[in-house]
Amino acid sequence: MNNDYHIERYCHIRNNDISLDGISLYSEKHDSFKDFAKATYKHLEINHSKFFKMDNLSKLAFLAADVLLKEETEKNVGLVLSNKAASLDTDRKHQESIKDYPSPAVFVYTLPNICLGEISIRHQLFSENSFFVFDSFNAESLYTYANSLLDEQKSEKVLCGWVNFDDGKYDAFLYVVAKKGTFVHSEAEINRLY
Amino acid sequence: MSELKLELKEKIIEQLNLEDIAIEEIADTDPLFGEGLGLDSIDALELIVMLDKDYGIKLADPKQGRTIFESIDSMAAYIEENRSR
Numbered sequence: 001m002n003n004d005y006h007i008e009r010y011c012h013i014r015n016n017d018i019s020l021d022g023i024s025l026y027s028e029k030h031d032s033f034k035d036f037a038k039a040t041y042k043h044l045e046i047n048h049s050k051f052f053k054m055d056n057l058s059k060l061a062f063l064a065a066d067v068l069l070k071e072e073t074e075k076n077v078g079l080v081l082s083n084k085a086a087s088l089d090t091d092r093k094h095q096e097s098i099k100d101y102p103s104p105a106v107f108v109y110t111l112p113n114i115c116l117g118e119i120s121i122r123h124q125l126f127s128e129n130s131f132f133v134f135d136s137f138n139a140e141s142l143y144t145y146a147n148s149l150l151d152e153q154k155s156e157k158v159l160c161g162w163v164n165f166d167d168g169k170y171d172a173f174l175y176v177v178a179k180k181g182t183f184v185h186s187e188a189e190i191n192r193l194y
Numbered sequence: 195m196s197e198l199k200l201e202l203k204e205k206i207i208e209q210l211n212l213e214d215i216a217i218e219e220i221a222d223t224d225p226l227f228g229e230g231l232g233l234d235s236i237d238a239l240e241l242i243v244m245l246d247k248d249y250g251i252k253l254a255d256p257k258q259g260r261t262i263f264e265s266i267d268s269m270a271a272y273i274e275e276n277r278s279r
Binding site: 038049052053100101102103104105108 | 210211212213214232236237239240243246247
């Protein structure tokens, strides 16, 4: 396995703050993630009307990916995301809605990998993508899978990370692995940046 | 009828999460799909559910939606004629 890959840049979204490479891009307290996501969308001057139709998990992944891929010219960017709660937040909403009239717009988000589709649509990616559900942040698996995609030339770059939403709490840590970059791509470094 | 049209605009904005569109921006004759509001197939399903839930109208053939959901005008006319609540 080639160990000569690097992390180009990384993004965190947690506690009403979104940051790139550790530097805050927007930070303001909001009562809910929905409000924070809307304010962040406006602050970053994103223009993608479908954003407001997404569920919380997709909004979270979409915002972090947008920060990282906004100026990316490479189109063969693999996507490898993970979390603990899968799509549980939306699953609960769907469960609630089927007691009365089920909502098609809620139902379509009852899979965690839908957020990969939203990112792919936004950035016009036709690349490899996978979504894993782990009990906790799993740097080892992300590291191994990203290396594999790059080693086997399935992807030129890989957008990796953790995007978890459950019970109003959210945590996103996404990063881009490439042949060149600021940080060494290693399990220890992924854990340190997380 | 004009009250119903206003109600429909409010419902469409709220239920289809069109957060960046104001009621005044939707003309009664604007196409709801395609170049107009840009609604998609999932939105069409939401509108079918809305007809049932709020107006007691069950569409036997979803293809009917194509003409019913052309504009606020066509939706309001269909609801006026067929509503049971």
